[in-house]
Amino acid sequence: MTSGDSQHEKPKPPQPIRDAATLILYRRRGDRLEVLMGERHGASAFMPNRYVFPGGRLDLADYKIRPAAPLNPVSATRLARCRGTGPRKALALALAAIRETFEESGLRIAIPAAAQPDARPGPAPANWVAFCNGGLAPDPSHLLYVCRAITPPGRPRRFDARFFAAPAEAATGTLRPSPELDKLSWVTRQETESLPLPNITQFVIATLEDWLQPGSAGDPACRVPFHYMRHGQRRLDWE
Known part of the structure; x- marks a missing residue:
């Protein structure tokens, strides 16, 4: 290819922005607030060697799995203000955060599927079979929606991520590393x-204590920070 040809190369199409969900599991040890984090593997295409919370992309199966309890009503109200997020998607995002946390850490936020108010749950979608083993179903009633962020342009992958927080006491299981997340620790x-x-993880950690205060955590009207880029500038809106 000549230099003249290179001047007429078509620009690469922008990376698609995929919906995703992240779960901040937290616990208190005396006056210390601890969160669960892990290191993404060095071979990862997205944020290699960075420490993050468990999370990942929203899957079609997350719309199909039937939870054992409804979505936290505070989160449901906040997500209703989140642009492009209807009730079905709001629930699916919370369920995606629960599924990804189980896949990446071994911790499961679930209760018996029999707790569902009506009918039999039916077979679990493929991505949920391991999670539902033992007659369990996801329980999104513990998840508090606290933040939203879109990955800046130019990254190999981009996500529209919704961040949820939940107490560690809501989770069961044995903490273990996964192909996505290693060096898990509180x-x-x-x-x-x-x-x-x-x-964005630095921002979330710096702000988490405020979000968990009773006056904020129990307030559906509390505005949720939304981070994104526009015209090359970082923006912070409130939804």
């Missing part, structure tokens, strides 16, 4: 200062 805000974190 860390304090101070301990994260020495870790390689994405910018």
Whole structure:
């Protein structure tokens, strides 16, 4: 290819923005607030070697699985204000956060499927079979919607991620690494200062304590921060 040809190369199409969900599991040890984080593998296409919360892309199966309890009503109200997020998608996003957390950490937020108010749940979608083993179904009633962020342009993958928080006491299982997330551990805000974190993760950790205060956590009208890029500038809106 000549230099003249290179000047007429078509620009690469923009990366599609995929819906995703992240779960911030937290616990208190005395006056210390700890969150569950892990390191993404070095071979990962998205954020290699960065410390993040469990999470991943919304799947079609997340619309098909039947939860054992309704979505947290505070989260449902907040997500209703989230542009492009109707009730079915809001629930599916919370369920995606639960599924991804199980896949990446081994921790499961679930109760018996028999707790569902009506009818039999039927077979689980393929992506949910391991999660539902033992007659369990996901329980999104513990998940509090706290933040939204869209990956900036120019990254190999882009996501429109909704961040949920849930107490560690709601989860069961044995913590274990996965092909996506390694070096899983409970860390304090101070301990994260020495870790390689994405910018949005730094923001979430810095703000989490405020979001969990009873006056905020129980308020459906509390506005949710929305981070994104426009015209090359970082923007922060509130939904």
